[in-house]
Amino acid sequence: MGAHDDAPASNPTTTTTTTTTTIDELIDVCTRAERAPESEPQRALDALRLIESFTAFDDAMFTDARFAQCGKIINTLRKKHGDDEVKAAASRVKAAWTKMILARAEPDAKKQSAKEEKPGKIAAAAAAPVVEKKDGNDPLHEAKVAIKNKLELVDDPARDRTREIFAEALAPCMMDGKVKGVTIEKLASIAAKIENAMTAKWPDGGKDYKTKVRQLAFNLKDAKNPDLRTSMANGDITSDVLIELSPEELGSNERRLANERIRELAEWEAVRGQQQEASTDAFKCGKCKQRACTYYQLQTRSADEPMTTFITCVNCGNRWKIC
Numbered sequence: 001m002g003a004h005d006d007a008p009a010s011n012p013t014t015t016t017t018t019t020t021t022t023i024d025e026l027i028d029v030c031t032r033a034e035r036a037p038e039s040e041p042q043r044a045l046d047a048l049r050l051i052e053s054f055t056a057f058d059d060a061m062f063t064d065a066r067f068a069q070c071g072k073i074i075n076t077l078r079k080k081h082g083d084d085e086v087k088a089a090a091s092r093v094k095a096a097w098t099k100m101i102l103a104r105a106e107p108d109a110k111k112q113s114a115k116e117e118k119p120g121k122i123a124a125a126a127a128a129p130v131v132e133k134k135d136g137n138d139p140l141h142e143a144k145v146a147i148k149n150k151l152e153l154v155d156d157p158a159r160d161r162t163r164e165i166f167a168e169a170l171a172p173c174m175m176d177g178k179v180k181g182v183t184i185e186k187l188a189s190i191a192a193k194i195e196n197a198m199t200a201k202w203p204d205g206g207k208d209y210k211t212k213v214r215q216l217a218f219n220l221k222d223a224k225n226p227d228l229r230t231s232m233a234n235g236d237i238t239s240d241v242l243i244e245l246s247p248e249e250l251g252s253n254e255r256r257l258a259n260e261r262i263r264e265l266a267e268w269e270a271v272r273g274q275q276q277e278a279s280t281d282a283f284k285c286g287k288c289k290q291r292a293c294t295y296y297q298l299q300t301r302s303a304d305e306p307m308t309t310f311i312t313c314v315n316c317g318n319r320w321k322i323c
């Protein structure tokens with residue numbers, strides 16, 4: 001992708017095709033968002049939405065100083081932009097990046113749990129494509145239909161339509177492989193409960209109700225945010241709580257990051273301010289026994305505690321950290 005300044009954000013594909021985004025592309029789009037005049041928030045918004053569509057990143061990006069610069073741009077938009085939608089989009093980007101950085105910081109734990117799940121049915125389900133296929137044998141489509149068939153309806157066309165929308169939005173839970181013991185019946189029941197909570201809060205089914213339907217449906221089915229629907233399916237969030245969440249909260253992974261240690265680690269200021277990667281032969285890789293490593297340090301806790309060193313083996317990609 002080139003650096004055409006005024007090119008419209010025409011390719012925010014929602015498929016899971018893994019086109020790797022490079023730091024050159026990212027800084028280009030971030031700069032576009034930064035330079036868009038405040039009087040034209042749509043331009044900043046287009047750029048941010050394009051950034052949101054980036055799901056796979058070049059590994060080298062995270063240790064590139066320009067990534068910190070991108071973080072700075074996003075953070076400024078998040079805090080200082082005059083347009084609320086731009087602020088919200090920037091917040092979502094921040095949350096997504098924070099999540100990525102955290103996932104990279106704890107690769108060993110992640111790999112371990114992935115390995116443990118492999119032999120089970122859950123992993124097989126997880127391997128199923130998340131993208132909706134057009135042909136007949138589409139597991140996501142089948143899940144949607146199955147959940148809708150189990151829905152308890154209330155003989156009110158508008159409310160029943162909402163139930164169906166939530167049923168469809170929750171259907172990816174069947175493919176995510178993140179909820180143990182998830183069933184079609186359970187998801188149907190949750191879809192109905194969410195709608196019940198909404199009708200209790202907005203009995204007239206008016207504008208607020210409809211806006212909330214769109215917000216919830218978008219975030220529940222979002223391929224990049226499986227945590228929200230997972231939390232619902234697991235019962236971590238009740239319907240009453242769900243409908244009170246702001247768009248920003250819905251779009252972020254705050255809930256997954258509830259663990260306090262991770263929350264501290266997630267502090268963007270710490271990440272962007274202190275991530276300075278350097279090469280060293282001071283560390284020996286436990287896997288390949290080579291001494292070609294890069295590392296960076298983060299203040300993961302309070303300022304008076306020692307930094308955590310995140311080390312990457314250049315030879316085999318092994319990662320570990322020293323606290």
Ligand SMILES: [Zn+2]
Pocket residue numbers: 285286287288289290313314315316317318
């Ligand atoms: Zn190694």
